[in-house]
Every structure is written in structure tokens, then in C-alpha cells.
Amino acid sequence: MSDGxxxxxxxxxxxxxxxxxxxxxxxxxxxxxxxxxxxxHRLANRLVGNPADAATLETTLTGVAVRATRPVTVAVTGAPAPVHVDGRPAAWGSPVHLPAGAVLGVGAATFGLRCYLAFSGGIALSPVLGSRSTDLLSGLGPAPLKDGDILPLGEPAGAGAPRHHLTLFDGPPRELVLPVLLGPRDDWFTAAAVRTLAAGRFSVSPHSNRIALRLDGPALERAVDGELPSEGMVLGAVQVPPDGRPVLFLADSPTTGGYPVIGVVPEARLSAAAQAPPGLPVRFTPLRNRRPAGRAVSP
Amino acid sequence: MRLLPVGQDSLLIDLDGPGEAQAWHAELLRRRDTGTLTPVREIVPGEKTVLLYGVHDLPGIRAELLRWSAPAPAADSDDLVKIPVRYDGADLAVVAELWGMSEDDVVRVHSGAEYRVAFSGFAPGFAYLTGQGEPYVVPRRAQPRTSVPAGSVALAGTYTGIYPRSSPGGWQLIGRTSVTLWDLERQPAALLVPGTRVRFVPLSEEAAA
Known part of the structure; x- marks a missing residue:
């Protein structure tokens, strides 16, 4: 099969x-x-027989419509959304055959924010520093899609769609619960701030994006004034800028930062954060992290 | 040295100062290159820290870090990059006023020091250069510019930075260079990687040499 x-x-x-x-x-x-x-993303790739690192399309809220020049197996996962092939309803969360020239429509997310659309063979743009991902913070990788853009498809891996599959989804969450492993800079905050983090009523701010999930809610009080010397940041870091409202770092977040990180949300929970719409209540459950310092370790 | 927990699989090495952080960063890279470091996905230096991000064996590396030491890198041990600069930045007069000297003296002070890349951030290839002493502190601009041209040489705190591409920015602009800071065709893409020594050469001087 030739590349399309x-x-x-x-x-x-x-x-x-x-x-x-x-x-x-x-x-x-x-x-x-x-x-x-x-x-x-991984599920969408699996449904069309791609390896996990094949490139997919990530939509936001309103979906996408595409046409392929060769027959291709597609799958839509992530936020539940209506799927159509040339106007006829097709399955969400399943492999779908898209004939050459037919239009695949992914409608507005029923709930959640982001759908993933995989094509057998994957999107085959040239990788930049080992990845085809669009990075909205630094502008690396392909630009966000525009109407009329043409994207190359790769050669299908030959694995084919799995014969048995069952894509489940929970109903829309009533709140986003985020465990937070305290540290590295929880000692920059008062004990009251950690209680506020645990008990405060937070909600997803409409200013959230691929860089960070911003939160509305009570301010976290600092015990240490002054500036933190810039230090390395991780995905899931809960950074607290001067206004005291925590910010959860997502995939396009900067690699270093100068505001203290009170704790870190495990990466496995960030997918739920990625699907949390503005206004959704957020509850943090702070957990003491293992304190490596001061622990006697025999060689 | 304090070892601070970061999530499930990472560790922040918190050190007393930039010199110690640079020494530990160099030591950890050396150990990675010689295969004596447990696999770590990213080693990210900060001003006074080194982040070990995505560590294969967290308890093991904690024990090893407490045993290891990091010798300070020799002054001339790493590559020296010379950056020609035309010192005509929009904030040169502001910096001269802050430091209580003429613009020519600002150029002499700035180009007289040797710098070292402490860490990167803000944008790919944006290096935070240390080497300027305490008296030469510069605050960020109260109103960041919406667009700073690529190649702008700028100051904030005691740091010098060069904008790799046009972007918004709040640092005080003292000059510009035509050197390409970030080039995806180059390996590595960043001209200034952590540990690199840097000197700024006033362009008129360069032309005369």
C-alpha cells in the first residue's frame, strides 16, 4: 500500500x-x-495497529474533519465525541475504515476536552529533536493545523486492528481529584497552606492550556519570602506563583522555573487533568513524599 | 547538599551556590558518559540545583550521591565561545544609570568578564550566563516587551542572556549579536549548553583585531 x-x-x-x-x-x-x-493516544494507536510512538492528532473541544487520499484505518479516543464518515455515524473508540476520499468528521466533545485521532501508519511529518509533537510553548514541531493543510501518512506497520477490543469510558467526572506528593519546596509554605491545598475548593480556570492547568480558588500562603533561584521543573509540578493560586504543569510547560513547587501530581493522573473542562471542581490530596535527606543509607 | 523528593521518580539536588551546582552537573554528566550513573531520563541544572528527572533506581542514586564528591571544573576546562556584540541595546542607558557609569564603561564591564552557562530555560537554547558580580545587578523591566528581536543580549539579576528567537521578554537589552543561538541542523541545537564558557567581544574591537 503506497503512502497517502x-x-x-x-x-x-x-x-x-x-x-x-x-x-x-x-x-x-x-x-x-x-x-x-x-x-x-496509546489506545488510538493500538486500535489502528500502530506502535505507541506513532503521531496522532489531538483535538480541543470542537473536533476536526479530515479526508485521506488512500484507504486508512482510523480510531477516535479520548473525550467521547460523535464520529462520522461522509455524514454517516461511525464508532468512537473503535477501528473505523475510511475509504479514499471520504471525509472523517469528529464532532464536539460530549464531555472532556481532547480527542485523539490515529491513522494506520501514523502522521509521518519529519520529527524535530526526536518527536513530531507540536510544542505550543517553544514553537517546536508542526504548527497547529489549519484548514487545507496536507499531512503525510506513514506506511502501516502491518499489525492491523486488534480483533477484540473494548473501549470503556467513565461518565463525566464531578470533580478532578489529584494526589500531590509534597516537595521539593513544600517547606516554602505554611502548614496552613498545605491544609488549604487539601481542603480548599479549587476549580479549573478557563485560562488553562497545554502548558498548564490553572486553578481558581484560595491562595496558598508562603512561609518564605523572596525569589526561588530557578530550578528544574517536572510534568505534574504544582507551582505556586506570587498570587498563591496553584498551577499544574502539563506537557508544554517550561523546563526550569523560579516559583516554588509545593508538590508533584503523578504523571498517571495528568490524563484526567487534560480532560478537565473549565469550571470543574478540583480536589488535591497531599501526601508526604519519602524524605530522602537525612535517611541513613549504608553503602 | 540536600536531596529533595520530586514526585515518584525524580530528585532535586539542592546545593549551596551556583559553583557547586555547576560542579555537580559536570560530575553527573561525566558519570553518565562513563556509564557509572544509574539511567536518568533528564539531568537538568538550575541556579543552585541539579534535577535528576526520571531516575531508574532512586534509592541507589541517593546512596551514591551521599558518597560522591564533585570537583570544581578547572577555569579553562570547557569550550570557550566568543560572541561578537554590537552594544547598542535600547536599555543600555538605563543600565549605565543603574550602575552609575558611562555606557562605554558598561560595555567594558560586560565584555571584561568571563561567563559560564549555568542553566537553560525560558526558550530552547536560552542560556543563563553567570560570571558577573553582585554590584552589577539589573532588575527586570517593569513592563516586559511584547517582542524582543532574536540575538538581543540582555541582563536581569546578575545574569546575561541572549534571546535565541524573537519573543516577548522582560530583560534589559544592552546589545545584539548575529550569532545563531539555536539551530536544529546543529548537534546540539543550542550553541550555549550548560557548562560552556562565554566571552562577549564588542564588535568594533573585533573589526579592529
Missing amino acids: KVEVVRAGALTTVQDLGRFGHAALGVPRSGALDQPA
């Missing part, structure tokens, strides 16, 4: 190319990037 192309019929609010991310360049200031909802 995908034409973007309707780009949607924000549709980007994503894979597992850009690793190994954080010391040069290059963010991780990659699919915000990694399990959904």
Missing part, C-alpha cells in the same frame, strides 16, 4: 500533531510536549 496523505477539511479550535513527546533535551530548555492524554 491526509487533508485537513476543518481544523477545529486547536488541533495539533502529538506523539509520546520530546525526551533528552530538557537541559537545553526543550519541553517534553507530547499527547496530554497519553493513555488515549
